[in-house]
Amino acid sequence: MNCAEIKTILAQAADVAPADAAAFEQHLATCQQCNALLAELEAQTEQSFALLVQSDARPPIATVAAIHAQILGQTQPTRFWQRRSARLLQLVVIAMLLAWFGIEALNRMPIKQPSTLAQLQTLLASASPAVAVVQATPTLSVVQPSTTNQPVATSATSQPAVTPDPSSQPTMVAKPLPSPIQVVPTSIQVQPTSVPTNPPTIPVASPPLATTIPLPTNEPVPSPQATNQLPSATPMPEVSTEPTEAPAPTKETGPTSVPPSSPVPTTGSQPTASATQGFPTMPPIATTVPTQSPSETVIAGSPTPTEPSLPPLTAIGTVGPPATLTPTPTSVAPTPTDSLPPTPPPTSTPSLPTATP
Amino acid sequence: MVVDSVPLAEAAVRECLAAWFDQYNLAIFRYLVRLIGDEEQAADLLQETFTKALVALRTQALPNNPYAWLCRIAGNLVIDMLRRKRRWSWLPFQTSTPSHEHAIATAQDVRDCLVRLNQREAELLVMVHCVGLSPSEIAELLSENVSTVRVRLHRARHRFRDLYTGESEL
Numbered sequence: 106m107n108c109a110e111i112k113t114i115l116a117q118a119a120d121v122a123p124a125d126a127a128a129f130e131q132h133l134a135t136c137q138q139c140n141a142l143l144a145e146l147e148a149q150t151e152q153s154f155a156l157l158v159q160s161d162a163r164p165p166i167a168t169v170a171a172i173h174a175q176i177l178g179q180t181q182p183t184r185f186w187q188r189r190s191a192r193l194l195q196l197v198v199i200a201m202l203l204a205w206f207g208i209e210a211l212n213r214m215p216i217k218q219p220s221t222l223a224q225l226q227t228l229l230a231s232a233s234p235a236v237a238v239v240q241a242t243p244t245l246s247v248v249q250p251s252t253t254n255q256p257v258a259t260s261a262t263s264q265p266a267v268t269p270d271p272s273s274q275p276t277m278v279a280k281p282l283p284s285p286i287q288v289v290p291t292s293i294q295v296q297p298t299s300v301p302t303n304p305p306t307i308p309v310a311s312p313p314l315a316t317t318i319p320l321p322t323n324e325p326v327p328s329p330q331a332t333n334q335l336p337s338a339t340p341m342p343e344v345s346t347e348p349t350e351a352p353a354p355t356k357e358t359g360p361t362s363v364p365p366s367s368p369v370p371t372t373g374s375q376p377t378a379s380a381t382q383g384f385p386t387m388p389p390i391a392t393t394v395p396t397q398s399p400s401e402t403v404i405a406g407s408p409t410p411t412e413p414s415l416p417p418l419t420a421i422g423t424v425g426p427p428a429t430l431t432p433t434p435t436s437v438a439p440t441p442t443d444s445l446p447p448t449p450p451p452t453s454t455p456s457l458p459t460a461t462p
Numbered sequence: 463m464v465v466d467s468v469p470l471a472e473a474a475v476r477e478c479l480a481a482w483f484d485q486y487n488l489a490i491f492r493y494l495v496r497l498i499g500d501e502e503q504a505a506d507l508l509q510e511t512f513t514k515a516l517v518a519l520r521t522q523a524l525p526n527n528p529y530a531w532l533c534r535i536a537g538n539l540v541i542d543m544l545r546r547k548r549r550w551s552w553l554p555f556q557t558s559t560p561s562h563e564h565a566i567a568t569a570q571d572v573r574d575c576l577v578r579l580n581q582r583e584a585e586l587l588v589m590v591h592c593v594g595l596s597p598s599e600i601a602e603l604l605s606e607n608v609s610t611v612r613v614r615l616h617r618a619r620h621r622f623r624d625l626y627t628g629e630s631e632l
Contacts (some may be wrong), residue, residue, distance in 0.1 A: 114613065114617070115616055115617050115620045116620070117617070118580075121610055121611060121613045121614060123607055123609070125613070126607065126609035126610045126612070126613045127609055128610045129609070129612075129613050130612065132612075141620075145621055146619040146623055148624055149619075149623050149626075150587065150619045150623065151574050151591055151593060153571075153575075154572060154587070154591040154592060155574055156568065156569045156571075156572050157496045157497065157499075157573075158569065159495055159496055160492045160494065160495035160501075161492070162491070162492065162501050162504075163488060163506055164487060164488070164491040164493070164504075165505055168505045168508065168509065169487060171600060172483060172487070172509045172512055173480060173483060173484070175509070175513070176476055176479050176480045176483055176512055176516060177476055177477075177480055178472075179492050188506065189502070189503075189506060242539070251598065258603050270547065332602055360515065362485050383521075393544065403557050442558070443524070460575055
């Protein structure tokens with residue numbers, strides 16, 4: 106056997122016959138080159154196996170005790186489901202089951218979404234009028250009355266509510282307008298809404314709670330009808346900045362027309378923008394009473410702690426003795442009506458059709 | 463290599479194996495840790511080694527070199543386990559690029575080369591280079607000719623070098 110045959114035997118994968126092994130040993134005893142080759146192979150292998158670091162670890166005491174007991178037959182060998190691989194398999198099975206249940210639950214969950222635009226429109230149409238007003242653009246226009254938005258009479262007011270005919274009267278709704286608002290006195294349809302308000306009700310027989318409001322002497326006292334009619338949310342009159350004369354029945358009760366942005370001459374505060382834009386607002390009541398006017402009209406509302414000896418009060422519009430003529434300004438305790446806008450000018454009152462006390 | 467050709471009784475086998483366990487459990491455990499690299503798996507294989515030994519001793523006689531015999535059982539269990547791990551190992555998303563870190567030989571490369579060898583060659587290399595047995599001891603343990611064992615050992619080293627060089631050049 107020569108060196109080439111030695112290399113051939115090394116490269117073979119088949120079993121070595123005993124005769125070939127003996128010949129191999131004989132050649133190695135005489136050939137230094139083959140010995141060097143095999144020594145190099147042994148060194149390289151030993152160097153590679155040196156990477157497998159020797160460990161100083163010790164087996165766990167529990168494991169040693171368990172194996173010892175198992176050898177002596179004191180305990181049964183570890184079951185399959187108690188081994189580590191079995192535990193991992195159990196975890197995998199549990200995870201797959203949980204995932205399957207989760208997917209099934211998601212598939213059975215109904216999804217409710219409005220599919221078409223018609224359904225969305227139906228939902229919007231079924232919404233309440235108040236919500237519709239809030240969502241509308243705060244400008245004014247006249248549209249035909251609709252049967253869905255029926256006026257609701259407020260029971261909080263003392264005045265009889267005006268019940269318009271929805272079939273003949275136009276209904277005011279919010280609608281965007283490209284041009285500025287022009288205030289034009291037209292027929293007004295008062296539609297009291299169900300929005301809770303603080304109406305300046307003037308009960309005639311209201312006892313001690315009262316608020317004094319000065320009124321100019323040269324102007325007539327507005328009728329309770331005019332003061333009690335609150336601008337509702339949806340119905341707003343078309344107004345114009347041009348001063349026009351109001352209709353005959355209440356022409357003398359106040360200024361004929363007032364631009365929305367013009368100051369109100371009666372009291373110090375001005376109507377808020379929301380009042381001109383169709384939101385239900387209440388006319389404020391002056392809390393500080395000036396003493397320049399010779400006569401005052403007392404409105405029931407809140408007590409005046411600074412004047413405990415006031416004479417009996419008289420509601421606005423009723424004939425009674427004049428209020429006290431104390432020249433000192435009176436600070437009236439804040440009442441719920443203090444935050445209301447001033448008394449609206451009776452520009453819109455002339456067209457009230459049947460609002461008679 | 464076998465002392466008695468007749469198997470012992472069950473009680474005698476158990477007592478003999480218990481004595482071997484008390485004597486060699488630490489050495490076999492460290493041998494397993496060196497081959498596997500994981501103490502927990504080594505503990506599992508230690509238990510499995512003596513379980514197989516107990517089953518084998520019921521049908522065969524006691525070996526002359528119990529340590530080599532137990533190490534052979536443990537080495538075969540390690541090679542089988544490494545093959546199972548290699549079979550179910552995750553594949554990388556992209557091929558590795560030559561780098562300095564890759565050129566450094568690691569213990570895992572040695573294990574991979576052992577797995578890629580055939581069972582008998584890997585067993586020989588492990589018993590020689592990990593357990594420290596001589597070819598004559600291995601021949602006695604395997605009941606084979608010493609010359610044959612030497613030739614097989616040279617062949618196993620040659621194949622291991624080829625595989626290891628190929629692993630390092632990837």
